[in-house]
Amino acid sequence: MKKWLDKGFLITVVVLGISPLVRKIFSTPWWITIFMLLMWWIIVKNQRRYIWFILTILIFVNLYLNRLLSINLSNFEISFDFEQSFVNYPGIRNSIFRYKEEGLWLPYQLRKIFYNDYLLLLPWLTNVSKLLSINFWVKLLGFSGFSLFSLGLFSYFKNRKRNIFIIIWFILIITTSALRVLGDTVTFAYLTIPTVFYFIFCGTKTKIFLNYFYFWLFLFTIDFILI
Amino acid sequence: MNKKYFWYLLISFATLGCFLRIINLNSNPPHLGNDEISIAYDSYSVRTTGKDEYGISWPLSFKSHRVYKSPLYAYLNMPFNYLLGNSEYGVRLLSALMGTIAIIIIGLVGRFIGGDKVGLFGASLLAINPKSIFVSRMAYESNLASIIMLVGIYLIFLFYKKQKNLFLIFSGLFLGISTWAYQTQWILVPLLSFGLPFLWRKKINFKKWLLMWLIIILLMIPIIWDLINVQMKDPFNRASSQIWFNGVAIQNYLSSTQDNIFKKITTVLIDPIYRYFDHFSLDYLFTKGMELFPKNEPFNFGWFLLATLPLLIIGLINLNKIFKENSTGLLLWWLLCPVVPSFTHGEIAAVRNLAFIMPTLIIMAGGLFILFNKSKKIFYLIIFIILINFGYFSIAYYIHFPKISGDDFQYGYKQAWLYIKPIVNNFDKVIIEPKFGPYGQFSGLPRLYFGYFGAFNSKEILLRSDDSSKIGKYSMRDVDWNQEKTEPNSLYIVSASNPVIDNNKYLLLDKIMNTNGKTQFLIYKTKN
Numbered sequence: 028m029k030k031w032l033d034k035g036f037l038i039t040v041v042v043l044g045i046s047p048l049v050r051k052i053f054s055t056p057w058w059i060t061i062f063m064l065l066m067w068w069i070i071v072k073n074q075r076r077y078i079w080f081i082l083t084i085l086i087f088v089n090l091y092l093n094r095l096l097s098i099n100l101s102n103f104e105i106s107f108d109f110e111q112s113f114v115n116y117p118g119i120r121n122s123i124f125r126y127k128e129e130g131l132w133l134p135y136q137l138r139k140i141f142y143n144d145y146l147l148l149l150p151w152l153t154n155v156s157k158l159l160s161i162n163f164w165v166k167l168l169g170f171s172g173f174s175l176f177s178l179g180l181f182s183y184f185k186n187r188k189r190n191i192f193i194i195i196w197f198i199l200i201i202t203t204s205a206l207r208v209l210g211d212t213v214t215f216a217y218l219t220i221p222t223v224f225y226f227i228f229c230g231t232k233t234k235i236f237l238n239y240f241y242f243w244l245f246l247f248t249i250d251f252i253l254i
Numbered sequence: 255m256n257k258k259y260f261w262y263l264l265i266s267f268a269t270l271g272c273f274l275r276i277i278n279l280n281s282n283p284p285h286l287g288n289d290e291i292s293i294a295y296d297s298y299s300v301r302t303t304g305k306d307e308y309g310i311s312w313p314l315s316f317k318s319h320r321v322y323k324s325p326l327y328a329y330l331n332m333p334f335n336y337l338l339g340n341s342e343y344g345v346r347l348l349s350a351l352m353g354t355i356a357i358i359i360i361g362l363v364g365r366f367i368g369g370d371k372v373g374l375f376g377a378s379l380l381a382i383n384p385k386s387i388f389v390s391r392m393a394y395e396s397n398l399a400s401i402i403m404l405v406g407i408y409l410i411f412l413f414y415k416k417q418k419n420l421f422l423i424f425s426g427l428f429l430g431i432s433t434w435a436y437q438t439q440w441i442l443v444p445l446l447s448f449g450l451p452f453l454w455r456k457k458i459n460f461k462k463w464l465l466m467w468l469i470i471i472l473l474m475i476p477i478i479w480d481l482i483n484v485q486m487k488d489p490f491n492r493a494s495s496q497i498w499f500n501g502v503a504i505q506n507y508l509s510s511t512q513d514n515i516f517k518k519i520t521t522v523l524i525d526p527i528y529r530y531f532d533h534f535s536l537d538y539l540f541t542k543g544m545e546l547f548p549k550n551e552p553f554n555f556g557w558f559l560l561a562t563l564p565l566l567i568i569g570l571i572n573l574n575k576i577f578k579e580n581s582t583g584l585l586l587w588w589l590l591c592p593v594v595p596s597f598t599h600g601e602i603a604a605v606r607n608l609a610f611i612m613p614t615l616i617i618m619a620g621g622l623f624i625l626f627n628k629s630k631k632i633f634y635l636i637i638f639i640i641l642i643n644f645g646y647f648s649i650a651y652y653i654h655f656p657k658i659s660g661d662d663f664q665y666g667y668k669q670a671w672l673y674i675k676p677i678v679n680n681f682d683k684v685i686i687e688p689k690f691g692p693y694g695q696f697s698g699l700p701r702l703y704f705g706y707f708g709a710f711n712s713k714e715i716l717l718r719s720d721d722s723s724k725i726g727k728y729s730m731r732d733v734d735w736n737q738e739k740t741e742p743n744s745l746y747i748v749s750a751s752n753p754v755i756d757n758n759k760y761l762l763l764d765k766i767m768n769t770n771g772k773t774q775f776l777i778y779k780t781k782n
Binding site: 118119122123126129141146147149150152153154156157159160161162163165166170249252253 | 516517520521524527528531532534535536537538540541542547551552553554560646649654657
């Protein structure tokens with residue numbers, strides 16, 4: 028048996044097998060999945076020469092997947108759907124304008140400082156924090172998957188020789204997906220699959236997991252019942 | 255740190271916090287809310303007649319609108335009601351003062367378990383904490399309960415270190431009294447008072463805590479008696495329907511699903527766990543949990559300022575380093591707080607989890623302490639960002655919030671009364687519609703607002719007819735203009751969504767405007 032094809036690997040596959048995140052593979056264009064795996068391979072190999080290029084492409088692919096970016100290959104047109112993103116969502120712009128008009132006793136010139144477009148950042152940050160919340164990942168990975176994912180994340184940060192681009196990949200997907208005001212939460216996280224796989228795999232290697240294996244098995248049973 | 259400086263700074267933070275909690279207390283929130291008016295009225299009624307709205311003498315729970323409110327707030331508020339009269343200050347000031355006292359207590363708890371600086375950082379963070387400011391400016395029993403409980407926990411930590419029975423007695427007293435203030439404490443207090451000693455069982459023998467448990471149990475007996483003999487005997491009691499499996503979502507799932515029995519049971523049992531995790535959601539805690547404004551508006555805020563998020567992370571990572579032997583106790587306190595609210599249904603009910611604010615802020619204060627020790631530059635930078643963040647919260651809360659939140663606080667009943675007060679003696683009948691809101695979709699409690707602000711006194715309300723909506727010449731009922739029997743000398747206060755159809759019979763006297771500039775109530779009189 029090859030070194031990577033161990034118990035931890037099998038557990039990771041089983042955990043992700045019952046997760047809605049991986050089931051999304053069947054409804055996602057195949058070329059995106061292939062592209063994702065290719066980019067992941069470059070990141071894992073730590074090919075520093077190409078990494079920043081790859082991460083930029085990753086952002087575009089994620090925006091495309093979340094229907095924020097449309098690419099027309101026949102006439103090389105790329106367009107960004109500003110109205111579906113926090114960049115130009117009419118409701119938010121209107122409320123900033125309304126607050127600017129109402130109330131504040133400050134002169135109009137000063138109001139421009141307090142009530143400006145940078146306030147668009149706040150609802151986007153709300154979306155980012157929602158995607159980084161415990162329940163978002165529990166619902167995607169189940170209790171057993173989330174427990175391994177968080178253990179893996181801890182061990183990743185403890186490891187001094189960690190590949191920093193893995194976490195950058197994860198954060199890029201979350202922050203760019205969060206640009207969309209309304210959307211499908213599984214799609215938001217789809218391109219994080221390789222990083223999620225990695226963190227869960229790391230989680231299976233921790234001492235806590237080995238010590239509390241039967242408790243984890245109990246969590247897995249609950250997830251299995253809830254499928 | 256010099257003891258004198260510690261107190262100077264602590265009192266300065268408390269003064270700042272007091273200012274933020276008391277300024278414009280009568281106009282922000284713009285009107286007494288549903289729960290506030292119940293407490294206000296019951297406090298006034300018991301003070302003047304010895305009976306609550308329903309004629310029950312010195313009750314152990316106030317029936318209110320069948321939610322059976324805990325009694326402590328209404329009783330403690332009686333001196334404020336006596337001194338300040340039936341006004342917003344007359345019911346909110348107690349909460350505001352308790353919120354201020356909490357700043358001092360958190361300073362002391364922080365100092366005791368993490369040192370002087372942690373105490374001061376905790377006090378400063380509480381002084382400008384959005385959620386604490388929000389709840390301290392309203393008559394919330396849960397605010398009172400969480401602060402009394404905080405004193406009890408402080409005394410538990412004192413006993414853990416010094417092992418003097420005096421601390422144990424007082425911790426039992428405060429924890430027991432907190433159960434008289436809010437229902438969450440009925441479960442949370444036993445959880446904490448058993449959980450913490452269990453955690454420290456190697457250092458302190460379990461038996462040594464008996465005195466505290468005994469006092470808590472003794473103080474809880476009347477509350478439990480009332481629960482069994484009064485609240486549980488009311489078939490319309492709304493408090494018991496708050497349990498998670500009575501929620502609409504679960505009931506709909508159970509009635510419509512084809513799932514097997516195992517999945518059904520697991521789904522119902524697992525629901526509180528999702529709810530528990532919800533209380534730790536970053537968006538809820540830091541960006542939208544306050545729900546001051548509609549969803550996706552830029553001015554929404556969480557329970558804590560967004561700029562304090564790094565402090566929580568740093569504090570949690572360095573918990574052992576900062577709080578040493580107290581770290582496990584602090585962590586348990588933090589983790590246990592959301593347990594009780596997790597077993598209730600609906601959206602995350604912020605008021606049920608106010609106790610969560612205190613340990614979170616102490617952990618954040620620990621994070622700030624680490625930054626202070628490691629890098630002064632980052633420390634001052636984060637203080638600067640926190641102040642900007644707080645500036646924005648102040649603009650949102652003190653300026654914009656009162657303007658958009660009228661409907662949430664049944665705005666208009668007090669204003670309607672103030673309008674009709676000089677002319678009301680000219681009328682034989684006054685009809686007030688409980689409906690309000692742009693489409694008349696909400697139902698309010700006009701009898702309590704009119705009673706509290708002086709339309710009729712507490713004795714008259716006790717003498718009301720069996721139909722509780724009729725008090726003297728005042729009738730609280732819906733108005734259907736097609737069916738309405740027109741009588742001379744009648745005054746109508748109706749929802750703006752229900753204007754008069756036949757202008758020949760009724761004359762519009764005035765409109766009561768909502769805080770957002772839209773009409774809330776219309777005032778008519780019959781044409782004689």
